[in-house]
Amino acid sequence: MRTLDERIAMKHxxxxxxxxxxxEQVFVEAFxxxxxxxxxxxxxxxxxFRVGDRWLVITTDSHVVMPRFFPGxxxxxxxxxxxxNDLSMMGAAEPLGLTxxxxxxxGFSREELLTIERSMRDAxxxxxxxxVTGDTKVMGRGELDGIIINTTGVAFCxxxxxxxxxxxxxxxxxxxxxxxxxxxxxxxxxxxxxxxxLVSDVAPINALVRAALAAGGDAxxxxxxxxxxxxxxxxxxxxxxxxxGVVIDEPRLPLRTExxxxxxxxxxxxxxxxxxxxxxxxxxxxxxxxVLAALRAHPLGRDAAVIGVCVAERTGSIVLDTGVGxxxxxxxxGEPMPRIC
Amino acid sequence: MIPSSALTRELKFRDPEGARALxxxxxxxxxxxxxxxxxMHVCGSHEQAIARYGLRATFPRDLxxxxxxxxxxxxxxxxxxxxxxxxxxxxxxxxxxGDMLRVPGSSLSLxxxxxxxARIEVVYGALQAVExxxxxxxxPLVFFATGFETTAVATAAVILxxxxxxxxxxxxxxxxxxxxxxxxxxxxxxxxxxxAAGHAATIxxxxxxxxxxxxxxxxxxxxxxxxxxxxxGLVQLVEFVREGRAEVRNCYPRCVTRDGNVRAQAKLxxxxxxxxxxxxxxxxxxxxxxxxxxxWAHLDARRxxxxxxxxxxxxxxxxxxxxxxxxxxxxxxxSPSACTLFGTDCTPEAPVGACMxxxxxxxxxxHQYGGVPELRR
Numbered sequence: 001m002r003t004l005d006e007r008i009a010m011k012h013x014x015x016x017x018x019x020x021x022x023x024e025q026v027f028v029e030a031f032x033x034x035x036x037x038x039x040x041x042x043x044x045x046x047x048x049f050r051v052g053d054r055w056l057v058i059t060t061d062s063h064v065v066m067p068r069f070f071p072g073x074x075x076x077x078x079x080x081x082x083x084x085n086d087l088s089m090m091g092a093a094e095p096l097g098l099t100x101x102x103x104x105x106x107g108f109s110r111e112e113l114l115t116i117e118r119s120m121r122d123a124x125x126x127x128x129x130x131x132v133t134g135d136t137k138v139m140g141r142g143e144l145d146g147i148i149i150n151t152t153g154v155a156f157c158x159x160x161x162x163x164x165x166x167x168x169x170x171x172x173x174x175x176x177x178x179x180x181x182x183x184x185x186x187x188x189x190x191x192x193x194x195x196x197x198l199v200s201d202v203a204p205i206n207a208l209v210r211a212a213l214a215a216g217g218d219a220x221x222x223x224x225x226x227x228x229x230x231x232x233x234x235x236x237x238x239x240x241x242x243x244x245g246v247v248i249d250e251p252r253l254p255l256r257t258e259x260x261x262x263x264x265x266x267x268x269x270x271x272x273x274x275x276x277x278x279x280x281x282x283x284x285x286x287x288x289x290x291v292l293a294a295l296r297a298h299p300l301g302r303d304a305a306v307i308g309v310c311v312a313e314r315t316g317s318i319v320l321d322t323g324v325g326x327x328x329x330x331x332x333x334g335e336p337m338p339r340i341c
Numbered sequence: 342m343i344p345s346s347a348l349t350r351e352l353k354f355r356d357p358e359g360a361r362a363l364x365x366x367x368x369x370x371x372x373x374x375x376x377x378x379x380x381m382h383v384c385g386s387h388e389q390a391i392a393r394y395g396l397r398a399t400f401p402r403d404l405x406x407x408x409x410x411x412x413x414x415x416x417x418x419x420x421x422x423x424x425x426x427x428x429x430x431x432x433x434x435x436x437x438x439g440d441m442l443r444v445p446g447s448s449l450s451l452x453x454x455x456x457x458x459a460r461i462e463v464v465y466g467a468l469q470a471v472e473x474x475x476x477x478x479x480x481p482l483v484f485f486a487t488g489f490e491t492t493a494v495a496t497a498a499v500i501l502x503x504x505x506x507x508x509x510x511x512x513x514x515x516x517x518x519x520x521x522x523x524x525x526x527x528x529x530x531x532x533x534x535x536x537a538a539g540h541a542a543t544i545x546x547x548x549x550x551x552x553x554x555x556x557x558x559x560x561x562x563x564x565x566x567x568x569x570x571x572x573x574g575l576v577q578l579v580e581f582v583r584e585g586r587a588e589v590r591n592c593y594p595r596c597v598t599r600d601g602n603v604r605a606q607a608k609l610x611x612x613x614x615x616x617x618x619x620x621x622x623x624x625x626x627x628x629x630x631x632x633x634x635x636x637w638a639h640l641d642a643r644r645x646x647x648x649x650x651x652x653x654x655x656x657x658x659x660x661x662x663x664x665x666x667x668x669x670x671x672x673x674x675x676s677p678s679a680c681t682l683f684g685t686d687c688t689p690e691a692p693v694g695a696c697m698x699x700x701x702x703x704x705x706x707x708h709q710y711g712g713v714p715e716l717r718r
Contacts, residue, residue: 011690018690251357267700319716320395321395322393322394322395322568323355323357323360324355324356324357324360324394324395324396324399324568324569324572325360325394325395325396325397325398325399325568326395326398326399326716326717326718327392327393327394327395327397327398327710327711327716328710328711328712328714328716329711330708330709330710330711
């Protein structure tokens with residue numbers, strides 16, 4: 001195998017294999033001390049402590065999206081949604097509160113900061129998650145690119161849902177169309193004149209997750225939000241940790257026509273593109289219809305679909321049935337790059 | 342831009358039922374032949390579609406579909422990369438397609454030269470290269486032009502359209518038909534039929550293959566790039582093999598005609614002349630390289646600037662490169678999974694061979710789409 005990378009590259013933050021390897025090599029080694037619950041070594045969406053007969057879930061996320069404003073949202077909405085959704089993926093869909101730490105570049109416009117603050121407030125209200133404490137720092141011009149927003153969230157729950165809980169026979173459910181966020185950001189970033197509306201799906205989905213958990217209960221075996229690295233990375237991580245194989249029925253993937261066309265033009269697989277308002281779930285087969293109906297009854301889950309099934313063969317791999325053939329779904333190694341020729 | 346309506350039209354060629362019917366016809370025909378059959382395509386876009394849609398999992402075991410020398414980036418020969426590197430190191434402004442940057446030369450790639458301070462820019466097409474030259478008229482700009490006849494036509498078009506005097510071309514363009522003759526005669530490949538690339542044939546027309554078929558007694562089928570196009574093309578090829586017929590058949594009639602785009606051909610041959618030359622990993626290919634005709638000598642970088650290739654020879658070639666099997670892979674003799682570097686020492690992030698660099702390279706495509714494991718039902 002290759003030696004360790006000397007320098008951190010963009011791929012180490014892209015959500016794929018390179019990032020996971022870096023975290024394992026640097027941070028998990030340092031903080032591997034086991035806790036009673038879910039800790040760093042589990043590399044789940046957050047941590048969980050046992051408190052009496054309940055669980056206290058905590059998660060944190062720093063947001064650096066470029067451009068800061070994109071169709072369907074901005075960095076403020078993203079900062080709230082990202083953390084609320086990570087809590088929800090642990091089964092903790094009723095956040096107690098959030099912290100918010102911002103680092104701002106000297107010269108940043110007050111008006112832009114206020115716009116970001118307003119959309120944070122709106123998203124926090126949607127999620128029922130108050131921001132309860134924070135921190136503000138300013139750095140010199142050129143020392144960072146505009147603004148970095150970190151949010152941390154805490155919540156109690158009775159049962160935690162892991163990303164490692166898939167079992168043979170479980171149905172794989174996605175809560176809606178995939179690739180919307182990444183394509184919207186990419187088309188804005190590269191000024192692509194694409195046909196149709198490309199709008200990010202960024203939203204807090206804790207209410208949607210509550211609906212699924214209320215309908216499915218213990219039959220919801222695993223959850224993960226397919227953010228950076230897209231659905232492909234989320235599925236790989238879940239399959240590897242759960243020691244199952246997954247077969248995905250590609251024609252059943254909910255995909256907006258505009259996203260499909262843009263992804264094809266850019267030469268990028270929609271399954272490698274980030275989502276910011278979606279979840280992928282494992283559901284026991286006898287509860288799949290029930291959970292699907294509950295998801296579809298919610299405005300953010302109208303396009304929810306069963307897209308695959310867990311199998312005993314090829315543990316850790318994702319087999320993609322394309323409708324006209326079958327192949328393995330590869331995990332993204334670096335960043336999704338638009339095709340260059 | 343792909344309009345949504347065009348996409349909907351293409352989806353028809355990804356219909357699962359149609360694919361199943363063609364796959365079973367493929368199986369019946371190969372079973373009737375009763376022995377292994379090897380077919381070759383010569384196009385990165387065909388390999389992309391075969392891998393993307395997992396078509397190999399639907400092929401019968403006795404059918405071997407090989408990707409031949411169909412990646413223009415991969416077969417650009419080392420001395421050609423060296424020429425661009427030498428010009429770049431002399432301070433010339435070089436523009437080229439993005440995939441060319443990391444293709445290894447004898448010791449340096451263009452990306453290496455760039456890291457050491459050379460001026461190299463990526464363009465998406467010949468027209469953009471001309472625009473860049475026009476924007477800085479006092480500075481010579483060399484367009485390192487690569488690709489098969491499809492992209493060579495675009496280069497020819499800008500040359501005929503009165504480019505500015507500071508625009509120069511370093512042509513590494515290649516012409517596909519002659520290399521099919523070479524591969525057809527290689528004893529190791531035993532190819533019994535060729536799937537020809539639909540987009541190249543829209544320019545050349547399919548009549549071009551008639552002489553080839555006569556000479557080599559090997560059938561050629563022109564096919565498009567949607568999964569059903571490819572399956573239908575393969576079914577036609579195995580039918581020809583089963584019946585012992587050597588013929589040309591156009592299975593892409595919605596784009597390809599017998600004579601092709603005559604005006605584009607006229608442009609191509611007004612600007613370029615075919616000469617013999619080596620293709621990386623393959624062989625010397627008579628008439629396989631496209632060079633500028635004498636009429637265009639004033640914008641031919643090779644004739645305008647001294648290029649001292651020996652200046653690169655002091656640098657030792659990278660050690661891993663000696664284990665690279667790109668040549669055998671492009672000739673269809675072996676496959677990426679048989680290479681010890683594939684997926685470990687050689688990845689798209691840190692490619693060793695040209696086939697892992699280009700999005701049209703076999704290794705890169707296999708890596709992107711999970712290789713070719715046994716996934717038959």
